[in-house]
Amino acid sequence: MKKLLLAVVLGLLLVAAFTTLALADNGPHGGFTATTDACASCHRAHSAQYGSNALLIMAPDALCLSCHDGSGAGTNVQDGVYSQAGSDAHAGGVGLGPVEGTDGASLMGGGFDFALMATAWSGAVTANPAFNATSKATTSHHNYDGTIGTVWGSGAINTASASYALECVSCHDPHGTAGYTNVTASTTICNPALLPGDPCTEKVASYRLLRWQPSGSSGFTAPAVANWTGGAFPTNGTTTGWTVPDNFATTGTEWYTIGTTGAFAAGDYNAGNANNVYNLKNAAATETNTYIPAAVNVAFFCAQCHDRYFNNSRLRNATDVSMYCGSPVNGTTPPYVGSPLFLPFNAPVGGVHPTDPARCEPVYTGAVITGWGDNGPSGDTTYMYRHSSGDIRISADGSAAAGAGTSVSRSCVACHTSHGSTAAMTAFASDATLAAVAGADVNNSTLLRMDNRSVCLRCHASTVNFTVGP
Amino acid sequence: MTTPNPEPEEITPTEPAGENPEALDSTPVEAAGVAAAAVTQPASEEEDARKRRLLLVLLLLLLLLCCCAGYFIFRYVTKPQPIADMLPVDVYYPPTYKFSFPLDKPVGVAVSLDNQRIYGVESGGERLVKMFDRNGNLITSFAPPFTTSANRKPIYIAVDSKGRVFVSDTYNNVIAVFDKDGNFLDGIIGRDTTLSDALVQHLGSKIPAGTLFYYDNINKQVVYQLPSEDVSRFPVEQIDWSPLGLRFDQQGNLMVTNIVVGKHSVLVFPAADLQGSWVDFNPQVTEFGEEGKENGQFSFPNSVVTDRAGNYYVSDSNNGRISVWTPEQIYTTFFGMGSTDQSLNLPRGMWMNAKDQLHVVDNVGQYVRVYDVSGKEPTYLANFGDYGTEEGEFNFPNDICMDGTGRLYIADRENNRIQVWSY
Numbered sequence: 098m099k100k101l102l103l104a105v106v107l108g109l110l111l112v113a114a115f116t117t118l119a120l121a122d123n124g125p126h127g128g129f130t131a132t133t134d135a136c137a138s139c140h141r142a143h144s145a146q147y148g149s150n151a152l153l154i155m156a157p158d159a160l161c162l163s164c165h166d167g168s169g170a171g172t173n174v175q176d177g178v179y180s181q182a183g184s185d186a187h188a189g190g191v192g193l194g195p196v197e198g199t200d201g202a203s204l205m206g207g208g209f210d211f212a213l214m215a216t217a218w219s220g221a222v223t224a225n226p227a228f229n230a231t232s233k234a235t236t237s238h239h240n241y242d243g244t245i246g247t248v249w250g251s252g253a254i255n256t257a258s259a260s261y262a263l264e265c266v267s268c269h270d271p272h273g274t275a276g277y278t279n280v281t282a283s284t285t286i287c288n289p290a291l292l293p294g295d296p297c298t299e300k301v302a303s304y305r306l307l308r309w310q311p312s313g314s315s316g317f318t319a320p321a322v323a324n325w326t327g328g329a330f331p332t333n334g335t336t337t338g339w340t341v342p343d344n345f346a347t348t349g350t351e352w353y354t355i356g357t358t359g360a361f362a363a364g365d366y367n368a369g370n371a372n373n374v375y376n377l378k379n380a381a382a383t384e385t386n387t388y389i390p391a392a393v394n395v396a397f398f399c400a401q402c403h404d405r406y407f408n409n410s411r412l413r414n415a416t417d418v419s420m421y422c423g424s425p426v427n428g429t430t431p432p433y434v435g436s437p438l439f440l441p442f443n444a445p446v447g448g449v450h451p452t453d454p455a456r457c458e459p460v461y462t463g464a465v466i467t468g469w470g471d472n473g474p475s476g477d478t479t480y481m482y483r484h485s486s487g488d489i490r491i492s493a494d495g496s497a498a499a500g501a502g503t504s505v506s507r508s509c510v511a512c513h514t515s516h517g518s519t520a521a522m523t524a525f526a527s528d529a530t531l532a533a534v535a536g537a538d539v540n541n542s543t544l545l546r547m548d549n550r551s552v553c554l555r556c557h558a559s560t561v562n563f564t565v566g567p
Numbered sequence: 568m569t570t571p572n573p574e575p576e577e578i579t580p581t582e583p584a585g586e587n588p589e590a591l592d593s594t595p596v597e598a599a600g601v602a603a604a605a606v607t608q609p610a611s612e613e614e615d616a617r618k619r620r621l622l623l624v625l626l627l628l629l630l631l632l633c634c635c636a637g638y639f640i641f642r643y644v645t646k647p648q649p650i651a652d653m654l655p656v657d658v659y660y661p662p663t664y665k666f667s668f669p670l671d672k673p674v675g676v677a678v679s680l681d682n683q684r685i686y687g688v689e690s691g692g693e694r695l696v697k698m699f700d701r702n703g704n705l706i707t708s709f710a711p712p713f714t715t716s717a718n719r720k721p722i723y724i725a726v727d728s729k730g731r732v733f734v735s736d737t738y739n740n741v742i743a744v745f746d747k748d749g750n751f752l753d754g755i756i757g758r759d760t761t762l763s764d765a766l767v768q769h770l771g772s773k774i775p776a777g778t779l780f781y782y783d784n785i786n787k788q789v790v791y792q793l794p795s796e797d798v799s800r801f802p803v804e805q806i807d808w809s810p811l812g813l814r815f816d817q818q819g820n821l822m823v824t825n826i827v828v829g830k831h832s833v834l835v836f837p838a839a840d841l842q843g844s845w846v847d848f849n850p851q852v853t854e855f856g857e858e859g860k861e862n863g864q865f866s867f868p869n870s871v872v873t874d875r876a877g878n879y880y881v882s883d884s885n886n887g888r889i890s891v892w893t894p895e896q897i898y899t900t901f902f903g904m905g906s907t908d909q910s911l912n913l914p915r916g917m918w919m920n921a922k923d924q925l926h927v928v929d930n931v932g933q934y935v936r937v938y939d940v941s942g943k944e945p946t947y948l949a950n951f952g953d954y955g956t957e958e959g960e961f962n963f964p965n966d967i968c969m970d971g972t973g974r975l976y977i978a979d980r981e982n983n984r985i986q987v988w989s990y
Contacts, residue, residue: 137912139931146954154912154931155954159963159981163913163930166690167737168674168722168811168965169867169885171828175690176720178785180737182809182827211717213785232717232785 139271158242161265174516176232177208207514207544209238216520216548231519236542238517241265249543250403255478261402268515399509512552513544521548659924659937659948662975662988664959668703673978673985674965675724675916677732679747682970686732687978687985688721696721696734698749701974703987709749711736712779713790713798723870723916723966725813725821727841733821735810739784742810742823753845756782756789757808758834758852761845765789769801810834812870812882812916822871824881831858831865833881835896855879855896860886863898870966872919874940880925882914889914889927889938891945902938902945903927909947911936916966916978924948926967928977933961935977956982 139160145152153160167173171181207214213232240246240263251259265271520542545552672691678684684706685699694716695708710719720738727733730747741762742755754762762780766789767773774780780791788800812824819838825831832854840850856865866885873879877894888904888911903911912931919925923941933954939946952961962981969975973990 155933155963156981160931163963163965164867164885166674167720168869168915169913173720173737176717176738178738180720180809182740182805182807234717 156243157264157266161241161271172204174204174206174208175210177204177206177212177214177235177516178232179204204516206516207238207518208235209241209517210235212514212517212519214514214519214546216518216546216551233519235517235519236521237544239263239515239544241516248402250480403509512546514546515544518542518544518546520545523549659939660990661937661949661951662973662990665974665987665989666703667958667979667982667984667986668699668705669984670697670978671983672980673983674722674980675734676966676976676978676985677724677726677968678970678974678976679726679730680728680971682972682974684726684747685970685976685985686724686726687976688724688734688966690720690722690980691983692716694719694721696724696732696745696749699985703985707749709745709751711739711741711743711754711781712751713781713783713792714739718783718785723811723813725815727815727821728819733813735813735823737809737811739782740805740809741782741784742813743781751779751781754782755810755845755848756803757805759849760803760805761848762789763845764848765801765803766791767846812868814871814917816873816877817875822873822879824865824868824871825854826867829858831868832856833865833868833871833879833892853896855892855898856881856890862901863890865890869915870917872917872925874919874923874925875921878940880917880919880940882917882927884913884915884930887911887913889917889925889945891940903936909936915964916968918967918969918975920969926969926975928964928967930963930965930980933964935961935964935967935975951988952977959986959988961986 139154140152141154142152145154147153147156162175164170165172165174167176167180171179173180204212211232212235243262243264245260245262248259248261251261522542670687671689671693673687674690675688677686679686683701685701685703687697687699689695689697693708693710695710697708698706700706710721714736718738719736721734721736721743723735725733726747731752732745732747732749734743734745735741736743736754740756744752744754746752756762756765762782763774766778766780769789775794777794778791780789782788782803783790783800784805786800787802787804789803790798790800792798807825807827807830809825809827810823811826812822814822815838816822819841821836821838821841823834823836825834833856835853836850837852840848856863856868858864858866860866864886865881865883867883868881868890869884870882871879873894878899879892879894879896881890881892883890883901886904888901890901891899893899903909903914911927911929913929914927915930916928917926919940923939925938925940925945927936927938929936934950934952936950937948939948952959952964954960954962956962960982961977961979963979964977964986965980966978967975975988975990977986977988979986
């Protein structure tokens with residue numbers, strides 16, 4: 098019997114010796130120390146299953162969703178909501194009800210499987226937290242599981258769009274910037290008031306863990322045909338000299354998803370400092386010591402892959418004083434009569450801008466839109482003209498001075514979600530012919546935030562004689 | 568049984584003839600035969616006796632074996648439990664893989680006390696709770712009223728002594744309660760609030776039979792529909808309530824992990840307060856732990872179990888460890904954290920068997936670790952399973968439970984199945 102027991106024990110030990118692996122503790126997003134053993138939470142030096150360089154234990158998408166399905170993190174990207182009571186870290190404290198960061202509120206980027214969005218715009222801008230928001234299955238989403246998809250507007254001009262396999266880690270750096278060289282020690286990004294002792298050797302997680310540029314993209318290179326006169330594009334960790342108005346300081350608001358509050362594009366996606374560094378603040382917008390490096394300008398970020406959208410006919414530069422018709426008026430304060438935010442809702446007949454009639458005239462008369470401070474066509478036969486990417490530099494108040502007044506952003510995320518959208522495409526966008534031409538699925542919402550083309554009406558309602566009101 | 572007479576020619580006299588006088592009057596052949604008989608008779612009797620004794624011993628052993636077998640059969644029939652728990656030797660015998668049955672990304676699993684119903688929670692597809700028999704055949708599936716896959720997120724599940732099924736819905740911050748057949752009964756929407764409690768206060772009267780009700784966390788409202796009436800709503804705020812993990816201890820107390828931001832903790836609802844009507848729901852809830860990385864703190868605790876002495880074991884998931892608390896809810900120690908071959912990555916669901924062997928599912932490690940917590944110090948016993956998609960291999964397992972017969976049910980999320988192992 099003793100021999101039998103000994104054999105069993107030895108057998109178990111032998112089995113255990115061959116099946117166990119080096120393990121570790123701690124979460125993945127920063128907090129590393131010089132003696133950290135957190136690496137082995139996700140990586141294996143000799144027995145990785147995925148990634149020739151990442152040496153991941155398992156497929157990264159499943160790895161991320163192990164927590165970000167709500168069971169290990171408040172940010173439930175699967176459902177596009179915060180699934181954790183008391184999540185108010187980014188609430189903004191502006192008294193507008195649940196916003197991103199609050200339990201049960203939508204994620205700004207939407208969700209991959211489901212999303213909580215108010216895609217049916219009633220024309221009302223309201224603080225009602227239940228602003229028609231309902232959770233539905235997404236009608237389009239970025240891939241996150243490594244499957245190859247078309248990258249619209251990618252590649253050399255006048256060529257077919259490229260394809261690329263996206264994963265969570267394509268856009269997000271799970272280490273934040275705490276892990277390695279995205280951040281160099283610099284007083285511009287390390288504030289002694291926040292990080293006493295040796296502040297600039299401390300590394301903090303980047304805003305939303307966004308990378309400087311999507312992993313796998315070659316980084317943005319200004320196309321030769323682009324009429325871009327603004328200077329060099331940002332690259333990893335460098336400064337660009339672009340001045341971006343800090344609307345967060347002005348408005349005290351975080352970005353609001355349209356679906357949650359009805360507010361539109363007033364937020365800190367514009368809010369970087371001169372070094373393209375996010376300045377994430379507390380609810381009272383008074384904390385200035387949390388400088389967080391990230392891909393500040395979403396347009397820059399998105400254009401790492403969708404680069405031909407950036408090969409732009411209407412990018413603004415420092416001399417651009419024009420503005421589209423639906424901008425607020427310089428010196429006025431919302432809410433405007435008839436519309437809390439946008440002038441055109443109650444604009445004079447014809448949509449003439451009260452202080453700058455010429456501004457809206459091309460829209461009103463149907464004349465060819467020229468002379469808006471743009472520099473002509475892009476030269477790309479497929480993507481010849483498009484909206485500017487307004488958050489690069491914007492003086493939405495009509496002033497030539499950078500950063501003056503309240504801005505209204507037209508960053509990519511003003512109209513599109515980054516994870517996934519539930520917008521319904523029931524009109525032209527649902528046309529099977531269109532889908533066939535575009536190579537997209539029928540009813541694919543192309544990540545638009547609102548049903549059909551409601552995003553257009555957010556700014557251009559008056560020009561299409563659209564009756565709005567609660 | 569008889570002893571055959573030896574053949575005369577085979578007999579070789581070895582004794583002197585003078586020692587047998589009768590042999591002198593006989594022929595040589597007769598004398599030889601007599602002599603042989605005289606010599607053989609005592610030896611044969613002794614042999615017979617020896618064999619009888621041996622036979623008796625064998626019979627006694629057989630009887631003892633039958634008694635032991637009968638004893639085990641009797642114990643197993645009257646009180647089913649793992650064979651390993653009944654064996655008198657203190658050796659751990661790892662379970663073996665049996666079979667699996669399909670679910671869409673299961674994250675929670677539980678079994679009824681009669682071992683006949685297995686409940687699995689889906690995080691993919693329609694996000695239903697599905698009920699199976701012991702062979703893995705689907706019996707039925709269910710979900711809370713007024714919900715679709717888009718606005719519910721069931722994760723963990725537990726079954727109480729009455730067969731009621733408790734499911735944590737993290738999308739709505741509700742512990743939804745069903746009867747054993749999946750009929751919705753009520754929901755806990757706060758430490759001292761249930762849906763029926765809130766609805767009675769709102770209506771000012773009893774809830775009519777057939778009324779449907781649930782909680783909508785997005786709009787912070789109770790949704791209800793009286794028989795033959797339209798759907799109505801009224802606001803109810805939840806306070807410090809974000810339930811995740813669920814388990815019942817041996818006394819029937821409900822243990823809940825709560826992941827309110829900045830306040831991660833464990834809540835214990837006394838069994839007595841979970842009986843009877845929930846209209847005046849006012850349980851004497853106790854709470855321990857807080858959010859953080861230090862001793863006595865949690866980061867997304869996922870599961871709580873107790874040992875025979877009543878000590879609590881909490882899978883402190885994002886801290887990668889098991890936190891241990893006394894029955895008085897005083898922190899004592901932790902284990903499983905570190906970089907050894909006995910430590911944990913992302914511990915999630917847990918189960919404690921009758922021998923105080925703690926089974927921990929490691930979501931990222933892709934195995935189940937077993938610790939013996941019966942002594943003064945927890946000791947690592949073994950682990951089973953490994954990463955993969957074949958039988959007995961795991962792909963992000965998330966939860967585990969054991970029935971009274973020693974069967975283990977493990978939610979194998981990315982392999983879209985519940986695995987069945989057995990001791």
